[in-house]
Amino acid sequence: MPTNSHVPARPTPTQVRRWRQHLANERAEAAVYRDLASRRSGEEREILLELAEAEARHEAHWLNLLGSHVGKPRRGDSRTLFLGVLARRFGSVFVLALAQRAEDKSPYELDPDATSTMAADERIHGEVVRGLAARGRNRLSGNFRAAVFGANDGLVSNLSLILGVGASGVGTNIILLTGLAGLLAGALSMGAGEYVSVRSQRELLESSRADPEMRNALPHLDIDANELALLYRARGMSPEEAQIHAVEVLTGNSRLELEAEASEPDQHEAVGTGHAAATSSFCFFASGAAIPVLPYLFGMEGISAVLVSAALVGVALLGTGAIVGLLSGASPLKRGLRQLMIGFGAAAATYLLGLLLGTGAA
Structure with a gap:
């Protein structure tokens, strides 16, 4: 790998530290791709091993620049090390999605000591990993969509229901009964709706084949x-x-x-199956809807129960948003905050409506 001509014969301590970090990151990324390849077969395995070889070429560039300044091996940055742990433990689409984000955020385009070829390589690597991740996303998308949206709907709808009813001034036992009824009714409705939706979509695809x-x-x-x-x-x-x-x-x-x-290409895999989507939607809606009810199940009352319920739902919304962000290759934090704002916005609107209805009834 050629080096840039403007690099001084005697690098500064700052350059040496930066080059060592790049070297460590390249080694760690190559290890991630090899770990992922060990859990794949066929074409995917070959592609991942080729990516590892490309990272090795970048590693040679930094070794060439460092020369006698290589020093002891350093650890990769926290993001790359985290990817390595996930790759060894799971080797799933989540890891590929994180690897895609890591490649997209490569610093080589702004680093004066990296070559333009290396920056272009990293950009292409991001697209290669995006393509590999897309295969896993297609396998997940049907039932995963039902699971994520089922959990999110359960969280938001039951929190809104509990807050709206509670704001009207009814007793704690009525709030608890309302929450449990909302859980069961919503889960059954979501499961039935997903089954009909997925079956209809599969039938439409089948008619076009x-x-x-x-x-x-x-x-x-x-x-x-x-x-x-x-x-x-x-x-x-x-x-x-x-x-x-x-x-x-x-x-x-x-x-x-x-x-x-x-x-023709089978799109049924991305749609999912009716029974699996219905089961996922039912279970995840029920699990999401159970969270805002928990404080009332454990005997809490009044504002303390409201605050604990909202806090639990907030954490869960952040989690579901982050998972969607990871799988889509977007920022987990931004997706989590977006989910949180939407959920709390709906709950706040329902709470205010409950206050108005309660005041009017009084």
């Missing part, structure tokens, strides 16, 4: 009648492209391609 029996009609088509060309025009090809493609298929020059076309 190409008929696999279409290939059996090929030997009987008239090559001059353009029937197959109409199919390709319906799929978005221009008339000229459709005609050429149809002739290739009918003359046997593109039979394998037709086999692939008859089996």
